[in-house]
Amino acid sequence: MAQFEFRYESLLQHRRNLEDQAQRQMAERVRTQMILTEQLRSMQTQITESKRDLGGALVGKIDLSRVGEFTRYNADSTVRGRELVKRLAELETQVEAARQHLLNATQQRKALDLLRERDHLEWKREQDRKETAELDELASQAYTRRLFAEQRDAADTAEDIREERVA
Numbered sequence: 001m002a003q004f005e006f007r008y009e010s011l012l013q014h015r016r017n018l019e020d021q022a023q024r025q026m027a028e029r030v031r032t033q034m035i036l037t038e039q040l041r042s043m044q045t046q047i048t049e050s051k052r053d054l055g056g057a058l059v060g061k062i063d064l065s066r067v068g069e070f071t072r073y074n075a076d077s078t079v080r081g082r083e084l085v086k087r088l089a090e091l092e093t094q095v096e097a098a099r100q101h102l103l104n105a106t107q108q109r110k111a112l113d114l115l116r117e118r119d120h121l122e123w124k125r126e127q128d129r130k131e132t133a134e135l136d137e138l139a140s141q142a143y144t145r146r147l148f149a150e151q152r153d154a155a156d157t158a159e160d161i162r163e164e165r166v167a
Contacts, residue, residue, distance in 0.1 A: 004123045006116045015109040022102040030093045033088065040084045081117050 006012065055069045 001128060004120050006119055008112060012109070012112045012116060015105070015112055019105040019108065020111045022098065022105040025103045026095070026098040029091060029098050032138065033091050033095055036084055036088050036091065040081060040088070043077055043081055043084070047074060122158070 050070055050073060054067065
């Protein structure tokens with residue numbers, strides 16, 4: 001039996017590959033975004049704990065070196081936090097661009113999938129039509145043979161009857 005071959009199969013495969021690549025890029029950016037968000041959350045937690053520790057250290061005798069360490073740590077954390085927030089903002093635009101790219105790749109692949117489905121249905125209809133025509137031809141040939149056989153039998157019978165009458 002004939003097998004369906006999509007005329008744009010290589011293009012469809014290429015579009016699937018592009019969609020897979022877009023999905024991987026999107027996942028990579030989202031993963032990076034999650035990591036940076038977790039780092040920022042962790043940094044905020046550490047700052048909160050450091051403030052609590054400093055608050056406890058300010059009771060009674062004050063250790064100025066500890067206050068200085070906290071101030072430096074807090075300043076460094078603030079700078080790192082701003083950098084993280086800036087990177088997250090940049091990453092958000094990259095994630096949105098990757099999302100749009102993925103959406104576009106998916107739409108292009110789906111368009112070819114739809115065309116493939118239509119072509120396959122048309123091919124299937126054509127195969128069914130050919131099969132029906134072939135079966136009709138076989139049935140017609142069988143009917144014709146049976147009709148000729150009946151006529152031959154009738155002619156043979158008539159010949160036999162004539163021969164009996166003559167004899």
